[in-house]
Amino acid sequence: MNEMSIPDTQHWFTIGRLSDIPRRGARQVLLPRGPIAVFRTQTDEVYAIDDKCPHKGGPLSQGIVHDGAVTCPLHNWVIDLQTGDAMGADQGCVRTYEVRKDADGLVSVSLSGGSGKAE
Amino acid sequence: MTTQKLVVIGNGMAPGRALERLLEKAPDTYEITIFNAEPRVNYDRIMLSPVLSGEKSYKDILIHDDAWYAEHGLTLKKGCKATSIDREKKQVTGADGSVVDYDKLLIATGSSPFIIPIPGKDLDGVLTYRDLDDVEAMLEAAKSGGSAVVIGGGLLGLEAAAGLKERGMDVTVLHLMPTLMERQLDTAAGYLLERAIEARGIKVRTGANTHEIIGEDRVEGVRLDDGTELPADIVVMAVGIRPNGDLARDAGLEVNRGIVVDDAMQTSDPDILAVGECVEHRGTAYGLVAPLYEMAAVVADRLQDGSATYTGSVTSTRLKVTGIDLFSAGDFAEGKDREEIVLRDAANGVYKRLVIQEDKLIGIVLYGDTKDGAWFFQLMREGASIEEMRETLIFGQNYAGGSPLDPTAAVAALPDDAEICGCNGVCKSKIVGAITEHGLTSLDEVRARTKASASCGSCTGLVEQLMAFTLGDGFVPDAVQPMCGCTDLSHDDVRRLIVAKELKSIPAAMQELEWRTSCGCAKCRPALNFYLVADWPGEYEDDYQSRYINERVHANIQKDGTYSVVPRMWGGMTSSQELRAIADVVDKFGIPSVKVTGGQRIDLLGVPKENLPAVWADLNAAGMVSGHAYAKGLRTVKTCVGTDWCRFGTQDSTGLGVKIEKMMWGSWTPHKVKMAVSGCPRNCAEATCKDIGVICVDSGYELHVGGAAGMHIKGTEVMCSVETEAEALEYCAAVVQLYREQGRYLERIYKWMDRVGLDAIREQVVEDEAKRTALFEKFLYSQRFAQKDPWAERVAGKDAHEFAPMNRIAMREAAE
Numbered sequence: 065m066n067e068m069s070i071p072d073t074q075h076w077f078t079i080g081r082l083s084d085i086p087r088r089g090a091r092q093v094l095l096p097r098g099p100i101a102v103f104r105t106q107t108d109e110v111y112a113i114d115d116k117c118p119h120k121g122g123p124l125s126q127g128i129v130h131d132g133a134v135t136c137p138l139h140n141w142v143i144d145l146q147t148g149d150a151m152g153a154d155q156g157c158v159r160t161y162e163v164r165k166d167a168d169g170l171v172s173v174s175l176s177g178g179s180g181k182a183e
Numbered sequence: 184m185t186t187q188k189l190v191v192i193g194n195g196m197a198p199g200r201a202l203e204r205l206l207e208k209a210p211d212t213y214e215i216t217i218f219n220a221e222p223r224v225n226y227d228r229i230m231l232s233p234v235l236s237g238e239k240s241y242k243d244i245l246i247h248d249d250a251w252y253a254e255h256g257l258t259l260k261k262g263c264k265a266t267s268i269d270r271e272k273k274q275v276t277g278a279d280g281s282v283v284d285y286d287k288l289l290i291a292t293g294s295s296p297f298i299i300p301i302p303g304k305d306l307d308g309v310l311t312y313r314d315l316d317d318v319e320a321m322l323e324a325a326k327s328g329g330s331a332v333v334i335g336g337g338l339l340g341l342e343a344a345a346g347l348k349e350r351g352m353d354v355t356v357l358h359l360m361p362t363l364m365e366r367q368l369d370t371a372a373g374y375l376l377e378r379a380i381e382a383r384g385i386k387v388r389t390g391a392n393t394h395e396i397i398g399e400d401r402v403e404g405v406r407l408d409d410g411t412e413l414p415a416d417i418v419v420m421a422v423g424i425r426p427n428g429d430l431a432r433d434a435g436l437e438v439n440r441g442i443v444v445d446d447a448m449q450t451s452d453p454d455i456l457a458v459g460e461c462v463e464h465r466g467t468a469y470g471l472v473a474p475l476y477e478m479a480a481v482v483a484d485r486l487q488d489g490s491a492t493y494t495g496s497v498t499s500t501r502l503k504v505t506g507i508d509l510f511s512a513g514d515f516a517e518g519k520d521r522e523e524i525v526l527r528d529a530a531n532g533v534y535k536r537l538v539i540q541e542d543k544l545i546g547i548v549l550y551g552d553t554k555d556g557a558w559f560f561q562l563m564r565e566g567a568s569i570e571e572m573r574e575t576l577i578f579g580q581n582y583a584g585g586s587p588l589d590p591t592a593a594v595a596a597l598p599d600d601a602e603i604c605g606c607n608g609v610c611k612s613k614i615v616g617a618i619t620e621h622g623l624t625s626l627d628e629v630r631a632r633t634k635a636s637a638s639c640g641s642c643t644g645l646v647e648q649l650m651a652f653t654l655g656d657g658f659v660p661d662a663v664q665p666m667c668g669c670t671d672l673s674h675d676d677v678r679r680l681i682v683a684k685e686l687k688s689i690p691a692a693m694q695e696l697e698w699r700t701s702c703g704c705a706k707c708r709p710a711l712n713f714y715l716v717a718d719w720p721g722e723y724e725d726d727y728q729s730r731y732i733n734e735r736v737h738a739n740i741q742k743d744g745t746y747s748v749v750p751r752m753w754g755g756m757t758s759s760q761e762l763r764a765i766a767d768v769v770d771k772f773g774i775p776s777v778k779v780t781g782g783q784r785i786d787l788l789g790v791p792k793e794n795l796p797a798v799w800a801d802l803n804a805a806g807m808v809s810g811h812a813y814a815k816g817l818r819t820v821k822t823c824v825g826t827d828w829c830r831f832g833t834q835d836s837t838g839l840g841v842k843i844e845k846m847m848w849g850s851w852t853p854h855k856v857k858m859a860v861s862g863c864p865r866n867c868a869e870a871t872c873k874d875i876g877v878i879c880v881d882s883g884y885e886l887h888v889g890g891a892a893g894m895h896i897k898g899t900e901v902m903c904s905v906e907t908e909a910e911a912l913e914y915c916a917a918v919v920q921l922y923r924e925q926g927r928y929l930e931r932i933y934k935w936m937d938r939v940g941l942d943a944i945r946e947q948v949v950e951d952e953a954k955r956t957a958l959f960e961k962f963l964y965s966q967r968f969a970q971k972d973p974w975a976e977r978v979a980g981k982d983a984h985e986f987a988p989m990n991r992i993a994m995r996e997a998a999e
Contacts, residue, residue, distance in 0.1 A: 079990040079992075088702065089728050092988040093990045094988045096992075102989060128732075
């Protein structure tokens with residue numbers, strides 16, 4: 065898989081406002097199959113990934129956000145928010161989701177696109 | 184060769200240097216006696232300002248310790264002023280009545296601060312800024328805060344003002360002239376300097392003429408010519424110096440402003456030489472260290488029957504106030520035949536001005552960016568033609584050739600006699616020579632051998648470049664463990680610079696310390712946040728996003744993403760009412776596990792994050808607050824029952840434990856701190872494996888530090904014994920404060936102790952009462968801001984976003 069699907073309104077969900085997420089922080093969005101973590105960087109880029117570290121399942125939304133990466137609170141794996149890949153010597157990948165911000169500051173996430181590398 | 188007798192009057196930096204040079208070359212030529220009016224050995228007077236501001240201690244600025252005098256067989260008459268010279272008999276008489284014969288005499292009586300002859304100048308509290316006694320008097324005065332008036336806005340006055348401000352005084356600088364440091368700076372740089380000084384909270388009054396100093400027995404204030412009265416607890420006069428020529432004059436030597444010497448540093452008596460601030464050479468008396476060292480080298484040579492000559496010095500000035508970069512040299516008055524090149528960068532606070540006459544550099548003023556000072560100064564001293572590089576000259580050495588050079592090429596291009604270290608007058612060839620001759624490989628070795636970069640340290644970069652240039656790949660810069668991949672600086676450097684540069688936010692620290700990443704990482708951000716919290720209590724606002732999750736949500740994350748909650752039980756004491764409330768919380772929220780911890784607390788495990796505020800609300804309602812079981816801070820004080828119940832108890836160990844915990848809860852520390860108080864040496868509270876432990880004994884309290892019982896098992900060491908409970912509290916807080924100031928982030932107390940040594944801790948906490956009191960007060964002050972129950976704050980709504988999901992997407996919508 066991993067084909068680029070054209071964003072389909074059916075799969076885009078408005079999850080809240082940019083201002084709901086602290087800079088250099090994250091919030092959880094709960095899904096039936098498990099939470100995803102939505103990150104806002106220092107420079108207001110927004111990323112969404114599964115809230116589950118590929119190492120031992122740690123909640124990445126609770127980690128420290130630095131530049132475009134998050135450090136998992138359980139064992140300090142560092143995950144690249146854009147690609148979902150573990151950085152440094154660690155091997156692993158988290159599923160990422162496409163995110164868009166509109167002019168009013170609303171943030172939406174697509175639950176169909178993004179990388180499916182982890183699953 | 185017969186040994187001759189050399190007598191030296193004065194023990195300052197100039198004669199110290201002369202003797203050092205003499206002993207290096209000809210150790211056995213003379214039997215040497217030194218009269219020293221100060222009761223000390225030779226120390227680095229130009230480093231008094233860092234001592235005043237607290238960046239260095241007396242020990243750090245020693246040049247020659249007692250051992251050095253002993254080793255070289257010198258007789259040092261400490262605290263003994265020379266009172267007269269008999270040139271007929273060739274004898275010097277000391278204040279203690281001793282008479283010493285000489286073959287050669289070296290006069291180095293230095294200078295005295297100039298005291299303005301105004302009413303009140305002799306009042307108690309009127310100080311000068313000349314030696315360590317002055318600094319000690321200022322430190323004593325600064326202890327009680329209050330106001331200081333510094334008369335004189337020159338180099339010394341500003342350094343004194345900055346130091347006193349640093350020590351917590353309210354400081355005003357009075358300066359007679361319209362701009363500060365007018366002898367070294369032009370008006371533009373003077374203005375920038377004034378703004379920078381004022382930005383530190385020091386008041387500056389220029390054009391201010393002091394009329395009198397008011398007060399009954401001691402200083403109460405200063406009255407200016409215009410009638411203004413300024414309150415003052417101390418007044419520091421720093422308006423200039425006057426060469427001390429009285430002793431020489433009384434002996435019939437020629438003395439004008441200073442003791443007159445020729446190019447051989449000889450006075451009007453061929454057997455008497457003079458050196459330092461007391462001399463007048465070709466009509467000039469010098470007050471800066473570099474020329475004094477040049478004179479000293481000539482003196483040393485002449486004492487070995489050499490023929491070196493001193494022909495005068497071109498001097499440069501640097502202000503030693505941390506955070507203000509300023510360099511000036513030469514003559515920068517305007518004139519018809521003079522041109523100038525000026526660069527201003529207001530946003531970066533940079534101002535550079537070069538004055539040129541007939542294609543030669545004759546004046547330099549650098550403010551804000553002084554790294555090219557040495558290079559410009561060299562061009563000026565050499566009288567080099569700048570015609571070819573005029574267009575790029577102002578941008579400094581790297582650009583002078585048109586394209587940037589690599590740093591070692593820049594030092595390679597310097598001539599052999601280029602001065603690298605202005606404080607100690609060390610030139611390039613001396614450093615290169617020492618490196619190759621003695622096989623030096625570290626900066627410390629170069630410092631020890633040549634003194635280069637051993638004083639103010641501003642030339643450290645240049646010295647390192649010179650080492651790299653000389654040793655090539657063999658040069659390995661001092662191995663410092665950088666804090667993380669975002670910087671080359673060590674924890675200690677970062678910490679020092681945060682204080683020295685007054686960095687008060689994470690972005691400021693990253694900007695000023697040239698972080699490589701824009702946003703740091705999970706290693707450096709929590710560390711920076713702690714250093715800022717610890718160094719600027721009440722000023723720095725905690726950066727929530729730079730805290731590890733446990734400290735952000737005030738609970739401990741568990742492997743499944745739930746949290747554990749530990750309410751505080753002061754000294755391990757609880758009650759039926761608290762236990763009932765805990766039981767109710769467990770039932771109400773279906774908390775799966777309840778466990779008693781090793782620190783005598785109750786741990787509620789398996790609480791989902793969104794339930795935390797509600798759990799805390801119920802615990803708060805029963806009077807319980809956060810137990811900080813998650814914090815790099817004080818965790819628990821474990822106790823035994825002491826005299827309350829125990830038949831062996833010697834003191835109220837439980838009561839003391841509760842008091843310690845009430846004093847210390849909420850404090851942030853480099854790593855967790857666990858404590859215990861045992862009521863007798865049977866030690867039921869296991870105090871001897873804690874970070875800090877107290878063992879009660881009949882005669883009082885034994886204070887232990889540096890235990891650990893985690894990955895490493897380590898028994899404590901006894902720091903000291905004290906008699907009263909109040910002392911036990913004060914000493915414990917002082918140790919913790921010292922650890923807060925010196926410990927590296929995530930370094931436990933035992934590791935910090937291994938690094939700095941128990942003796943150093945004892946010295947500061949036990950032996951130095953003033954230091955202990957200061958540490959204790961600093962601790963209590965920062966606790967005023969730290970002791971807020973984080974649970975109650977969050978129950979009231981703080982950080983609410985942290986405990987609720989941003990959104991929920993229901994099953995139907997999200998079905999794939």
